[in-house]
Amino acid sequence: MQNYKTQLKKGLLVWIALLFIDISNAQVFSVDTLMRNGERNNRVNLVYLSDGYTAAEITNYIGNATAINNALFLQTPFAQYKNFFNVYAIKVPSAQSGAVHPGTASDESSSGGQPVANPTIYFNSTFDYFSIHRLLVPQNAGLVYSVLASNLPDFDQAFIIVNSPYYGGSGGNFATSSVHSSAAEIAIHEIGHSFANLADEYWAGDFYAAERHNMTQNTNPATVRWANWYGLNNIGIYAHGSSGTAAVWFRPHQQCKMRYLGYPFCSVCIERFIDKVHLITNMADNYSPSSSSFVLSNYNPVNFSVAHIQTIPSTISINWYLNGSSTPFASGVDNVSIPYANWIVGNNTVRAELIDNTTLSKLYLPAIGYIENINWAVNNPVALPVKLLSFAGNVNARNQGNLYWQIESVDDLQKFELEKSKDGIVFNKIASLYKNGSTKSFSFTDDDLLNPESYYRLKIFNTNQSYFYSGIVLLKNALEKFDYKVYQQFGSHQYRLCCNINVAQPVKMVISDASGRQLVKKDFGNVNAQLNERIDLSKYPSGTYFMQLFIGTGQYSIKLIAN
Numbered sequence: 001m002q003n004y005k006t007q008l009k010k011g012l013l014v015w016i017a018l019l020f021i022d023i024s025n026a027q028v029f030s031v032d033t034l035m036r037n038g039e040r041n042n043r044v045n046l047v048y049l050s051d052g053y054t055a056a057e058i059t060n061y062i063g064n065a066t067a068i069n070n071a072l073f074l075q076t077p078f079a080q081y082k083n084f085f086n087v088y089a090i091k092v093p094s095a096q097s098g099a100v101h102p103g104t105a106s107d108e109s110s111s112g113g114q115p116v117a118n119p120t121i122y123f124n125s126t127f128d129y130f131s132i133h134r135l136l137v138p139q140n141a142g143l144v145y146s147v148l149a150s151n152l153p154d155f156d157q158a159f160i161i162v163n164s165p166y167y168g169g170s171g172g173n174f175a176t177s178s179v180h181s182s183a184a185e186i187a188i189h190e191i192g193h194s195f196a197n198l199a200d201e202y203w204a205g206d207f208y209a210a211e212r213h214n215m216t217q218n219t220n221p222a223t224v225r226w227a228n229w230y231g232l233n234n235i236g237i238y239a240h241g242s243s244g245t246a247a248v249w250f251r252p253h254q255q256c257k258m259r260y261l262g263y264p265f266c267s268v269c270i271e272r273f274i275d276k277v278h279l280i281t282n283m284a285d286n287y288s289p290s291s292s293s294f295v296l297s298n299y300n301p302v303n304f305s306v307a308h309i310q311t312i313p314s315t316i317s318i319n320w321y322l323n324g325s326s327t328p329f330a331s332g333v334d335n336v337s338i339p340y341a342n343w344i345v346g347n348n349t350v351r352a353e354l355i356d357n358t359t360l361s362k363l364y365l366p367a368i369g370y371i372e373n374i375n376w377a378v379n380n381p382v383a384l385p386v387k388l389l390s391f392a393g394n395v396n397a398r399n400q401g402n403l404y405w406q407i408e409s410v411d412d413l414q415k416f417e418l419e420k421s422k423d424g425i426v427f428n429k430i431a432s433l434y435k436n437g438s439t440k441s442f443s444f445t446d447d448d449l450l451n452p453e454s455y456y457r458l459k460i461f462n463t464n465q466s467y468f469y470s471g472i473v474l475l476k477n478a479l480e481k482f483d484y485k486v487y488q489q490f491g492s493h494q495y496r497l498c499c500n501i502n503v504a505q506p507v508k509m510v511i512s513d514a515s516g517r518q519l520v521k522k523d524f525g526n527v528n529a530q531l532n533e534r535i536d537l538s539k540y541p542s543g544t545y546f547m548q549l550f551i552g553t554g555q556y557s558i559k560l561i562a563n
Helices: 004-020 055-072 141-151 183-194 244-248 267-280
Strands: 031-035 044-051 085-090 157-162 169-171 175-177 284-288 293-295 302-308 316-322 335-338 346-356 370-380 388-395 401-407 413-421 428-434 441-446 453-462 467-469 473-476 483-488 494-500 505-513 518-527 530-536 543-551 554-562
Touching: 031 055, 044 055, 044 141, 055 085, 055 157, 055 183, 085 141, 141 157, 157 183, 169 183, 175 183, 284 346, 284 370, 302 316, 302 346, 302 370, 388 453, 388 473, 401 413, 401 453, 413 441, 428 441, 483 543, 483 554, 494 543, 505 530, 518 530
Parallel strands: 044 085, 044 157, 157 175, 293 370
Antiparallel strands: 031 085, 169 175, 284 302, 302 335, 316 346, 346 370, 388 401, 401 441, 413 428, 413 453, 453 467, 453 473, 483 494, 494 530, 505 518, 505 543, 543 554
16 A cells, blocks of 8 residues: 555655665675564564674574564564564674774773774674763664665664674664673663664763653643653653753653663653654555545445554554544444445545554544544446436424425336435435325425434335335534533532524423432423523532433533532
């Protein structure tokens, strides 16, 4: 499935390849697939590359990459979003084994006795980068890009595994880790930098202080970057230090993997990973019909389906909508079938709404989750069968539905059955009308419009008992929008109900206590203006009461707190 995310990814990869194509005639190396869950154009493609492994040691590299990868996908949220990833390992042999170590870092005493070394290795990965001993960085970034462009150009995140037993790693454009005993934890921490652009939650120094998803100078719980998480899962606003610059920069958690190895990611960091996954991928892998617009050519039902990636456990669901309805005609299913009778003549729309309702992210509050839509435009040009010439309707000033239709001839007509639906899918008969002499024009008035809308169709019977359906007429209830408010007199059990109703409708009110016992009942009759009603609950004890308003065919509930 092609979309802007795929096109953006391809454009970036072409740019990278062109940028570095002249730097080195990079070789094509053997590539192992460690995990494949789908096509590369709709997955996060994680690629490991070896540095400092000789040809004889490449088997060790695959073992190291597999161990790191297994540990990564046991971590939240990688475990839950595993199906959104493909993982590959490019086998890049070096002439010699190990990593460069010039021994020039300002904190060289922390090296644990690591000897100075200068082996010939493919990406020239070195310790002591930026005068920090444990900062392990591939110095030949251009060659890394060139190898990626030649071997797996549609990568999303590259990870360099350096064949050194000493502690080290980094998280720039590529995540990098040694094969120290803490390699898996180092690697997962560095992925936080490279993939999710997360900051260290320990104080790395003034140079690294900047506004990030998990780092800020804002101390207001209502507006801080992680305000949606504040007060949950130990998320707060914690200073990096007690003095100097560190005292004015803050992190969201005290024990996150971005601060200490061996701990899980905090909720703020988890959310950022999920957001990045959704930024790169689509939930839908493909859909049918594959064309986003088509014309009906027969009366057969039309099948629609969406094949989508699934989280572990499942948090992604699909709602299906027809012709702009706000109510789905199907939910929680990946495929639906729409019969011909449900299409209106002319233009129709079908929408599949995919939602990731994960509780691991609050980024899209107050929306209900990550949302993705697939739309089809369906044209129904087929002339209605037999003799129906027209079928239309309108809503009159009394909020009644007027329906009228015309046929060409009554010769073969037996009767009409008028059907109504709240969603345009499930219809019920509301009236039968029979042939009346030679009359070719018919009408019906529906006194009970549904809220917010009613769908109508005709079932037309011929004298031989065969029948066919008309197209669908949609009428919107004039009371779809109206105002009602309840005001409480401060410190009392006195209330005032105010309603603005633009179409005459019967209005009733019932007030009940928490046990369901009805305390107040009132019938206001037909109301076609402003209703202003005083309500006195002073003879009832303090507590919670429930008001039910019945306006036309609609019912509305309001909670009253008497104190």
